[in-house]
Amino acid sequence: MLHYDLVVIGGGPAGLAAAMEANKNRAGDILILERDSEMGGILQQCIHNGFGLHIFNEELTGPEYAQRFIDMLKGTGIQCKLDTMVIELSQDKHIKALNPVDGLMEIKAEAVILAMGCRERTRGSIGIPGKRPAGVFTAGTAQRYMNMEGYRVGKHVVILGSGDIGMIMARRLTMEGAEVLAVAEIMPFSAGLSRNVVQCLEDFHIPLLLNHTVTDILGKERVEGVVLSQVDGQRKPIPGTEVTYECDTLLLSVGLIPENELSRDAGILLDKITQGPVVDEKMETSIPGVFACGNVVHVHDLVDFVTEEARKAGRNAAKYILGQSSEPMEFLNTVPGKGIRYIVPQRINANETSVQLDLFFRPDSVYENVKLLVKDQEKTIFEVHKKHVVPSQMEHLTLPPEAIKAPAASHITVELERGAEA
Amino acid sequence: MNKTTRLLCIVCPMGCSMEATVDQTGDYVISGNTCQRGKDYALKEMIHPTRVLTTTIPIRNGTVKRLPVRSNQGVPKDKMKEWINEVKLLKIEAPVKAGDILARNILDTGTDVLASRSIGKADF
Numbered sequence: 001m002l003h004y005d006l007v008v009i010g011g012g013p014a015g016l017a018a019a020m021e022a023n024k025n026r027a028g029d030i031l032i033l034e035r036d037s038e039m040g041g042i043l044q045q046c047i048h049n050g051f052g053l054h055i056f057n058e059e060l061t062g063p064e065y066a067q068r069f070i071d072m073l074k075g076t077g078i079q080c081k082l083d084t085m086v087i088e089l090s091q092d093k094h095i096k097a098l099n100p101v102d103g104l105m106e107i108k109a110e111a112v113i114l115a116m117g118c119r120e121r122t123r124g125s126i127g128i129p130g131k132r133p134a135g136v137f138t139a140g141t142a143q144r145y146m147n148m149e150g151y152r153v154g155k156h157v158v159i160l161g162s163g164d165i166g167m168i169m170a171r172r173l174t175m176e177g178a179e180v181l182a183v184a185e186i187m188p189f190s191a192g193l194s195r196n197v198v199q200c201l202e203d204f205h206i207p208l209l210l211n212h213t214v215t216d217i218l219g220k221e222r223v224e225g226v227v228l229s230q231v232d233g234q235r236k237p238i239p240g241t242e243v244t245y246e247c248d249t250l251l252l253s254v255g256l257i258p259e260n261e262l263s264r265d266a267g268i269l270l271d272k273i274t275q276g277p278v279v280d281e282k283m284e285t286s287i288p289g290v291f292a293c294g295n296v297v298h299v300h301d302l303v304d305f306v307t308e309e310a311r312k313a314g315r316n317a318a319k320y321i322l323g324q325s326s327e328p329m330e331f332l333n334t335v336p337g338k339g340i341r342y343i344v345p346q347r348i349n350a351n352e353t354s355v356q357l358d359l360f361f362r363p364d365s366v367y368e369n370v371k372l373l374v375k376d377q378e379k380t381i382f383e384v385h386k387k388h389v390v391p392s393q394m395e396h397l398t399l400p401p402e403a404i405k406a407p408a409a410s411h412i413t414v415e416l417e418r419g420a421e422a
Numbered sequence: 423m424n425k426t427t428r429l430l431c432i433v434c435p436m437g438c439s440m441e442a443t444v445d446q447t448g449d450y451v452i453s454g455n456t457c458q459r460g461k462d463y464a465l466k467e468m469i470h471p472t473r474v475l476t477t478t479i480p481i482r483n484g485t486v487k488r489l490p491v492r493s494n495q496g497v498p499k500d501k502m503k504e505w506i507n508e509v510k511l512l513k514i515e516a517p518v519k520a521g522d523i524l525a526r527n528i529l530d531t532g533t534d535v536l537a538s539r540s541i542g543k544a545d546f
Contacts, residue, residue: 038486040539047476047477048476049474061538062490062538063538064492064520064521064538066539070540071520071540146478147478147490150478150480175506176477193437194430194437195431195433195437197430198432
């Protein structure tokens with residue numbers, strides 16, 4: 001049985017920043033368990049730039065951002081085990097993990113930080129009909145094959161989903177000599193950042209077909225074509241609008257899901273909407289001493305926010321280990337109201353309301369000129385004007401200290417009061 | 423009649439909708455931006471549009487197969503494909519450190535290509 005003060009599950013941007021911050025705050029012996037053969041997580045395959053504007057004030061590529069943290073690890077005494085799969089986390093913080101060098105390990109931790117990231121939604125989950133020829137990939141898988149293994153995944157490509165991964169792959173494939181015929185998006189607006197619509201699609205004259213989806217995949221051994229149909233207001237395909245695109249590859253960029261098998265099996269309370277653990281303002285889950293950060297909690301758009309969130313988890317894990325955190329007495333829940341899809345943290349320690357509180361959330365649609373209201377029953381305790389909010393961009397609001405003084409109920413609500421819905 | 427071009431800003435997540443119009447002196451007038459960086463981008467986009475480029479190239483004797491690389495600054499938009507193809511001809515050997523300049527002044531654009539990450543030498 002191995003003993004560590006802190007075990008961090010995942011060595012991507014969340015795990016790295018959390019471990020470093022915990023170390024800075026004297027957490028003690030720290031072990032990072034990473035399933036891949038190197039640290040850096042998903043950043044290693046995100047070879048494009050746009051990372052680090054907030055944290056480093058520079059525009060870095062994914063691998064450059066990862067390298068900054070990997071280089072900082074040296075000399076910290078933080079231990080890392082690679083090629084290591086965690087197979088179990090118990091309620092009392094016992095971890096079972098395996099790798100080819102150590103075999104099966106049992107590890108006892110004082111505190112744990114979950115940083116497992118997320119996985120992609122697949123064809124099966126969205127029920128695209130058709131045969132199963134080779135050439136259908138989730139966008140992230142194609143990205144890994146191309147950027148890390150060096151494979152060209154296809155020559156004539158259709159992409160379903162205008163999320164950032166889909167658009168970034170559209171550009172990547174085009175730069176590698178493939179022909180990207182179209183990006184189809186089921187919603188009436190792009191699922192990703194508008195800057196990506198410009199620099200990934202418009203720059204290369206790749207059509208963005210809003211209100212479209214894939215209704216059939218053709219081909220026996222290999223994809224030979226894909227049928228795109230228009231959809232109606234209920235996102236249902238409209239018969240008679242089918243258009244066949246001849247291609248050999250279909251990429252799916254249809255959503256990311258926080259990876260919480262371990263959390264679920266440990267009995268950690270999960271949020272149905274985010275599909276990640278319910279956390280408080282310390283990033284602590286429903287198990288005292290188990291914290292979570294990064295995409296495993298909710299899918300982020302900017303790695304800079306992951307780093308900030310992970311540092312919060314690391315700081316608080318260190319406090320927990322040093323016996324400096326107070327027992328949670330009661331919680332104040334944060335409830336998503338009108339126009340809000342979810343809020344993280346889902347709850348706040350009632351005895352922590354004298355400090356500044358950061359709330360992160362996403363709207364459920366595109367809104368222009370809205371007032372963001374934080375309410376305690378009928379009373380508005382905080383409001384801010386937002387010019388433009390979209391689901392693909394996580395929003396942040398900071399509640400000043402003492403904003404929630406003696407709340408009337410056991411929850412506060414965040415909601416939008418519209419000006420004009422786009 | 424003044425020619426007007428519509429632009430979507432890529433500088434920050436706000437993605438402001440802007441317009442660039444040519445005035446009597448032949449200069450560009452930008453409207454719709456909400457900050458100076460946006461205005462600068464719009465002007466640059468009209469006069470001399472560039473993009474930072476990234477790709478991967480093979481690396482020999484490294485702990486991994488592919489080396490991600492980047493341009494150190496914007497490359498003229500009309501030279502994007504050529505720049506990538508030129509960079510793909512580079513023969514690189516491990517070890518490499520993030521930030522290493524692999525080649526300078528690609529195709530006379532004044533841009534260099536840098537390694538995006540460090541890759542150690544594999545001990546076969």
